[in-house]
Amino acid sequence: MNYAISxxxxxxxxxRLHDELAxxxxxxHWRAGDAIPTETELVKQFEAxxxxxxxxxxxxxxxxxxxxxxxxxxxxxxxxxxxxxxxFFRFQSxxxxxxxxxxxxxxxxxxPAPTAVAAALRQPAGTEVIHLSRLRLLDxxxxxxxxIWLPKEKFSAxxxxxxxxxxxxxxxxxxxxxxxxxxxxxxxxxxxxxxxVHARLLQLQPxxxxxxxxxxxxxxxxxxxxxxxSRGPADQFRYHVEIR
Amino acid sequence: MNYAISxxxxxxxxxRLHDELAxxxxxxHWRAGDAIPTETELVKQFEAxxxxxxxxxxxxxxxxxxxxxxxxxxxxxxxxxxxxxxxFFRFQSxxxxxxxxxxxxxxxxxxPAPTAVAAALRQPAGTEVIHLSRLRLLDxxxxxxxxIWLPKEKFSAxxxxxxxxxxxxxxxxxxxxxxxxxxxxxxxxxxxxxxxVHARLLQLQPxxxxxxxxxxxxxxxxxxxxxxxSRGPADQFRYHVEIR
DNA sequence: GAGTGGTCTAGACCACGGT
DNA sequence: CCGTGGTCTAGACCACTCA
Numbered sequence: 001m002n003y004a005i006s007x008x009x010x011x012x013x014x015x016r017l018h019d020e021l022a023x024x025x026x027x028x029h030w031r032a033g034d035a036i037p038t039e040t041e042l043v044k045q046f047e048a049x050x051x052x053x054x055x056x057x058x059x060x061x062x063x064x065x066x067x068x069x070x071x072x073x074x075x076x077x078x079x080x081x082x083x084x085x086x087x088f089f090r091f092q093s094x095x096x097x098x099x100x101x102x103x104x105x106x107x108x109x110x111x112p113a114p115t116a117v118a119a120a121l122r123q124p125a126g127t128e129v130i131h132l133s134r135l136r137l138l139d140x141x142x143x144x145x146x147x148i149w150l151p152k153e154k155f156s157a158x159x160x161x162x163x164x165x166x167x168x169x170x171x172x173x174x175x176x177x178x179x180x181x182x183x184x185x186x187x188x189x190x191x192x193x194x195x196x197v198h199a200r201l202l203q204l205q206p207x208x209x210x211x212x213x214x215x216x217x218x219x220x221x222x223x224x225x226x227x228x229x230s231r232g233p234a235d236q237f238r239y240h241v242e243i244r
Numbered sequence: 245m246n247y248a249i250s251x252x253x254x255x256x257x258x259x260r261l262h263d264e265l266a267x268x269x270x271x272x273h274w275r276a277g278d279a280i281p282t283e284t285e286l287v288k289q290f291e292a293x294x295x296x297x298x299x300x301x302x303x304x305x306x307x308x309x310x311x312x313x314x315x316x317x318x319x320x321x322x323x324x325x326x327x328x329x330x331x332f333f334r335f336q337s338x339x340x341x342x343x344x345x346x347x348x349x350x351x352x353x354x355x356p357a358p359t360a361v362a363a364a365l366r367q368p369a370g371t372e373v374i375h376l377s378r379l380r381l382l383d384x385x386x387x388x389x390x391x392i393w394l395p396k397e398k399f400s401a402x403x404x405x406x407x408x409x410x411x412x413x414x415x416x417x418x419x420x421x422x423x424x425x426x427x428x429x430x431x432x433x434x435x436x437x438x439x440x441v442h443a444r445l446l447q448l449q450p451x452x453x454x455x456x457x458x459x460x461x462x463x464x465x466x467x468x469x470x471x472x473x474s475r476g477p478a479d480q481f482r483y484h485v486e487i488r
Numbered sequence: 489g490a491g492t493g494g495t496c497t498a499g500a501c502c503a504c505g506g507t
Numbered sequence: 508c509c510g511t512g513g514t515c516t517a518g519a520c521c522a523c524t525c526a
Contacts, residue, residue: 282510
């Protein structure tokens with residue numbers, strides 16, 4: 001098979017190749033975990049030289065969409081950042097190790113998207129969304145209170161499952177039940193005094209400081225899939241970053 | 245001139261080239277703002293092909309040590325993140341724009357390094373350090389309270405200047421007076437209730453939540469140059485990050 | 489041993505910045 | 508115009524994985 005590359009001819013070939021490969025990942029022509037064709041195969045398909053093909057793949061590796069394994073092949077990377085709360089909170093079990101916290105769905109409802117949610121999900125105001133209220137616990141102790149909003153259109157399959165069956169991680173559920181793969185995310189952190197509702201949920205003193213993590217999860221095509229607001233106690237918060 | 249590359253022969257050539265160029269930036273053989281030799285010149289000096297030279301330079305660009313300008317050359321990048329507090333705090337002046345806050349040195353002293361400071365600076369316990377206590381203000385209003393520790397050995401020139409002459413940015417001062425260039429940094433964020441001392445400095449209610457940013461500043465050779473702890477009001481805190 | 493990605497070469501021509 | 512970095516080619520050989 002021989003692919004004509006449809007993009008703007010003025011763009012460099014490696015860029016057009018990059019875009020073409022990215023599009024095939026986005027439309028799940030190749031799925032997470034799949035091997036993409038070998039470099040020599042791509043050379044034939046796209047009539048480019050090996051160096052050009054490698055440059056396009058290099059870019060996708062740098063962007064986190066592909067992973068290379070010498071001798072094995074190049075694979076579509078499976079994002080695994082549901083445990084990203086560890087990046088912000090030093091939660092650990094009583095035994096000291098890091099475990100996936102228990103996820104307990106407190107409420108599930110369909111509603112018109114509140115203004116802020118519609119804006120975050122880039123949907124028209126009033127679009128129907130699924131709202132989940134969720135508590136995450138370790139050793140029976142509450143760690144995080146989460147509000148999760150999903151566009152109903154893409155995630156209506158979730159309404160047909162008992163919330164007790166949701167499990168502790170939602171992203172695998174989104175993938176299995178709704179065919180929606182989370183590829184990247186943007187997170188915003190702020191600090192605030194805890195509200196009465198969340199103080200009760202998290203067993204904190206009224207007015208205690210909490211860190212709020214707002215996460216917009218995106219698909220491979222960078223369409224917003226989920227907007228989530230997680231609150232945790234500020235004394236458990238710790239974040240490390242390297243800057244240049 | 246022809247450079248023999250001294251590194252482990254088992255390493256790829258582009259890696260050895262990368263290390264060699266990085267070393268020359270670290271020892272200030274080339275300084276911030278300088279152009280490094282052209283690609284064709286490096287090809288001759290190192291007896292490598294253009295592709296290999298480009299790969300080494302690509303890495304250094306990705307690491308933030310070099311910048312390329314087509315038609316002009318490749319330059320040692322000047323790190324400019326003293327304004328990085330804007331990454332964590334949405335400080336702005338009354339007029340709404342972002343200005344460099346005033347820096348006011350409250351105290352300067354020489355002391356044996358406290359344990360945590362010695363560890364951060366990777367110095368033996370009890371090494372003499374310079375400690376600066378500094379307040380940063382915008383429109384006369386205190387924004388940040390900072391404690392800054394510097395190894396006395398490298399920064400003793402600072403003891404000879406009146407602290408009123410320090411100016412609002414310290415890194416240019418380090419460069420001009422002490423020949424120390426900050427190339428990168430690691431920052432750790434935590435939240436805590438403000439102490440009485442800092443509450444008074446920052447004009448906050450006792451016990452109000454503050455965000456603490458601990459920054460370890462490193463030279464091009466990744467030696468620790470400065471350790472700094474900055475406290476600011478949590479209600480001014482906001483941080484955005486993209487994850488994959 | 490066959491097939492994969494990793495390293496490296498020695499050129500060519502293009503696009504951009506300054507003179 | 509010349510010199511810079513940017514793109515691209517068509518190979519060669521090496522290192523690793525797996526049957």
